[in-house]
Amino acid sequence: MNGVDRLTVSVGETGHLVMTGGREFDAGGKADRFKQVALPHLDAVYTLARYLMRNRSDADDAVQECYLRAYRYFDTFRGGPVKPWLLAILRNVCHGAHSENTRLVYGEDAGDDEAAAGPLWREQAETPEQTAMRHADSATMRRLIRELPAEFREVIVLREINDLSYRDIAAAIDAPIGTVMSRLARARGLLREAWLASGDDE
Amino acid sequence: MTCDEATILLHALVDGELDAGNAREVEAHVAACPDCAATLRELRALRGAIRPADLRYAAPDHLRRTIEGKLPASAPPVASRRAALKGFAFGAAASALAATGLLFIVTRDDERQRVLDEIVSAHLRSLQGDHLADVVSSDQHTVKPWFNGRLAASPPVMDLTAQGFTLLGARIDFVDARPIAAIVYRRRVHIINLFCEPAASPGETAATMQSLHGFNVRSWHEKGIHLWAVSDLAPDELRDFGEKFSAALTR
Known part of the structure; x- marks a missing residue:
């Protein structure tokens, strides 16, 4: 009887009485509500998936599974920020996929389609030289982030790319904020070393 | 520091x-x-x-479309209702054909079946959006008078809360192009629509149970009233509902 005995009666926009409560009449509205709150985070979820999974199609699958799972759990979602909640589900999906098929990227070469993957945004009024330079830098940085061990890679993606607060990162990776801080410091140390080394190579 | x-x-x-x-x-x-x-x-x-690097990825359109397409269908309650609706759509098409007269001879024998189809479709419609009840009350003394002036005959409204069926309210529906009383009960998460209309004869017929588009329909005739109880409840529970209702009606 979990929650199904609740029945709310209210006057809807049309002036008709509206009854909600119980899964049976709520199904249509649930999907709409879910889409409204979850789909705006699709790019952020997809971005984390691309960094956690080996290639584009595995990332696609993981994101799809994440959204279907999130929809199933949506009844038990008790408010709060949606983005870390979705990212936590995605992370579980990716880890599950890893334990089954070892598809999670752990420092393997994942640059399958760097050139094809379009940037999400562009700075205005940049010269072709600047564009080329930035593309080179972006491709390098993506590769360097991919080469980080998974536990450091995910905090970098969540903080630097998906722009989550420490609190939201803690929620997404299910760890205390102290752990988030120490991992992020270590991750930046590793990334900086790799970045300097890549500069020496080029 | x-x-x-x-x-x-x-x-x-x-x-x-x-x-x-x-x-x-x-x-x-x-x-x-x-x-x-x-x-x-x-x-x-x-x-x-x-920070200035393009490190984000935009989700491809096909992924967005796939997710949007899969979302409602992935929920079991929605899936079963969708399937049932498809089944009904065919029934409605057949009914529309019948109206042209072409299928009249065939459907004449199936008059009962057609009414059943419409009963189930009315049940399905009631589950969509805010269509379930026009008067919302668990008090039979509120629900029953609501029908006054809306229907030629006031339908029986029984309080079956003690028997495990909660009265939710009622509405007027249309079956076979006639207004018909629909009284709404709930058993756990299951909605029961009880449709009733005055019968031409005062007699009684034994109840029958049929399954249609994934719903169970118990139909019977007593005290000059035709009754159809529709729900996704299991047949034995729906029979139990019918018997409790009849008992209350006789009391």
């Missing part, structure tokens, strides 16, 4: 996670400590390399 403490707080400073007081302390330490000042510069340089 020691350098060890400061090192980790430098990240929090760069990330804007420190409150004003802590930020001032860290900045004071950095001002006095060349090592930590160097670390902060390195941190900002790394950040300067990361």
Whole structure:
């Protein structure tokens, strides 16, 4: 009887009485509500998936599974920020996929389609030289982030790319904020070393 | 503040996670400590390399479409209702054909079946959106008078709460192009629509149970009333409902 005995009666926009409560009449509205709150985070979820999974199609699958799972759990979602909640589900999906098929990227070469993957945004009024330079830098940085061990890679993606607060990162990776801080410091140390080394190579 | 403490707080400073007081302390330490000042510069340089880069990925359109397409269908209750609706759509098409007269001879024998089809479709419609009840009350003395002036005959409204079926309310529906009373009950998460209309004859016929488009329909005739109880409840529970209702009606 979990929650199904609740029945709310209210006057809807049309002036008709509206009854909600119980899964049976709520199904249509649930999907709409879910889409409204979850789909705006699709790019952020997809971005984390691309960094956690080996290639584009595995990332696609993981994101799809994440959204279907999130929809199933949506009844038990008790408010709060949606983005870390979705990212936590995605992370579980990716880890599950890893334990089954070892598809999670752990420092393997994942640059399958760097050139094809379009940037999400562009700075205005940049010269072709600047564009080329930035593309080179972006491709390098993506590769360097991919080469980080998974536990450091995910905090970098969540903080630097998906722009989550420490609190939201803690929620997404299910760890205390102290752990988030120490991992992020270590991750930046590793990334900086790799970045300097890549500069020496080029 | 020691350098060890400061090192980790430098990240929090760069990330804007420190409150004003802590930020001032860290900045004071950095001002006095060349090592930590160097670390902060390195941190900002790394950040300067990361932040302007295109590191995000845009989800491809096909992925967005696939997810949107799969979402409602992936929920079991919606899936079964969708399937049932498809089944009904065919029934409705057949009914529409019947209206042309072409199928009249065939459907004449199936008159009962057609009414059943319409009963189930009315049940399905009632589950969509805010269509379930026009009068919402668990009090039979509120629900029953609501029908006054809306229908030629006032339908029986029984309080079956003690028997495990909660009265939710009622509405007027249309079956076979005639207005018909629909009284709504709930058993756990299951909605029961009880449709009733005056019968031409006062007799009684035994109840029959049929399954249609995934719903069970119990139909019977007593005290000059035709009754159809429709639900996704299991047949034995729906039979139980019918018997409890009849018992209350006879009392």
